[in-house]
Amino acid sequence: MTGPARRGVTGPARRGEELPGGAHPDAEPDHGERDTSDVLVLRALGLGDAVAGIAALRGLRRAFPGRRLVLAAPRVTGGWLRDLGIVDEVLPSSGLEPLDRHGESISDRDGNGDSGAGGGESHVAVNLHGRGPQSHRLLTATNPARLIAFGCTEAGHDGPAWDQEEHEVDRWCRLVRSAGGDCSPEDLRLDPPGERSSDVVLHPGAASGARRWPVDRWVTVARALARTGRPVAVTGSAGEAGLCEEVAAAAPEVRSLAGGLDLPGLADLVARAGLLLSGDTGVAHLATAYGTPSVVLFGPIPPSWWGPAIDPHLHTVLWHAEEPGDPHADTIDPALEAVTVDEVLSAAEAQLSR
Known part of the structure; x- marks a missing residue:
């Protein structure tokens, strides 16, 4: 079969730092003093996975405005996303290696004086890596206040159901939307760095x-x-x-x-x-x-x-x-x-x- 893959609606290019400041209507309410604890996201995979996850990461920005977005990912791809403004910090990780050994890189900024993924209790953990149970347990080990992930009976987590036939971009957007982060495939767009060539x-x-x-x-x-x-x-x-x-x-x-x-x-x-x-x-x-x-x-x-x-x-x-x-x-x-x-x-x- 030959032909185009999927349909999208053309829209303006956007980068992480240029996202709308307003949160999704279902996002956490602002009661005057905004929570600034971290959002720890696991997606320790390759280049294609990193790009396919951009839309969901932008949705997390909307769901948790004002919080630092920390991405557990390979140093090179994570650093590239950080430099684009998609995330704020990179926790160098590969595959399903433990995250707690890097705990000093994840700051708990809720004012209780604790620091580290295993020390604080108010950061949010998001599994954009897989459906578990290993990836769920890696994030649970960081002692988050909340885990956003697909449902996994083996890990004891109740979340949205995994759909094997779903497009990769749609899958992670759906998960993030379930947590109040408005996003769609349109959020994949990156600003081109200059004029297009004939190459x-x-x-x-x-x-x-x-x-x-x-x-x-x-x-x-x-x-x-x-x-x-x-x-x-x-x-x-x-x-x-x-x-x-x-x-x-x-x-x-x-x-x-x-x-x-x-x-x-x-x-x-x-x-x-x-x-x-x-x-x-x-x-x-x-x-x-x-x-x-x-x-x-x-x-x-x-x-x-x-x-x-x-x-x-x-x-x-x-x-x-x-x-x-x-x-x-x-x-x-x-x-x-x-x-x-x-x-x-x-x-x-x-x-x-x-």
């Missing part, structure tokens, strides 16, 4: 073999795009340098930037690009947030779960399956393998001619 960015890598389109097909695509006269850049991590150099060897006009960009540099490149082509990975979510036209090759995870959540006219998703596959498999997923060079080039041409 085409290719990102051939992915975390698992199941999500890596064959390199020889990327080479053919790179060669065809180079013939259009547009600058073509290939991005990837330092560990993907060999893959990216192989793709870049398709034509003299194609250059590899693998390992040469930090996260802000990668975000800037994608934000200014005329077109991004990639698999279902983190850079695709950057394109969604910045409104960069994209062609995204899906498999094994369906775009109804992780595809572009706004601006369907800007994003073409290519998906050839009816059910999800194993995203952690070592070999390419059949749905992704079914995507052809011709349809990728056709989709790219259609986006470039807009």
Whole structure:
């Protein structure tokens, strides 16, 4: 199946520090002296997860105005979100490692003199990481006054029901709305850093073999795009340098930037690009947030779960399956393998001619 992923309503770009100051009608009432204790949010995942969580984080800003938003996340992605004004502080974390050992980074500012996630009793903990029980227990161990999370019988928490078929962005927005934080996929938008260029960015890598389109097909695509006269850049991590150099060897006009960009540099490149082509990975979510036209090759995870959540006219998703596959498999997923060079080039041409 080929076509745009989801529909959204176009609206102005917004950053964290530019959000409306008013809280949702169901948010905590202001009785004259606003509570300034922290909101601790767990989302210790990768780049795509970080971007997909921006809308929910903005909803938390609205639910708890005046409170410091502390994000437990990897240092690099968390620091990028902090620098954008989406959160106030980063608690460096990875996966499901304990949070209490970093307790000194979470200040209890309710005036009782206590400090640390395990010492104070008034901070709010929010689980944007998963449905538990491990992630629920990690946050419960910080001794919060309140836990906002999906329901989990094993962790003894009563919350909204998890919906496996729900889009990732909608899922976390729904959770935050249940706590009084108004938000929607429109809150994914980030301000572009400048004028858009004519550059085409290719990102051939992915975390698992199941999500890596064959390199020889990327080479053919790179060669065809180079013939259009547009600058073509290939991005990837330092560990993907060999893959990216192989793709870049398709034509003299194609250059590899693998390992040469930090996260802000990668975000800037994608934000200014005329077109991004990639698999279902983190850079695709950057394109969604910045409104960069994209062609995204899906498999094994369906775009109804992780595809572009706004601006369907800007994003073409290519998906050839009816059910999800194993995203952690070592070999390419059949749905992704079914995507052809011709349809990728056709989709790219259609986006470039807009």
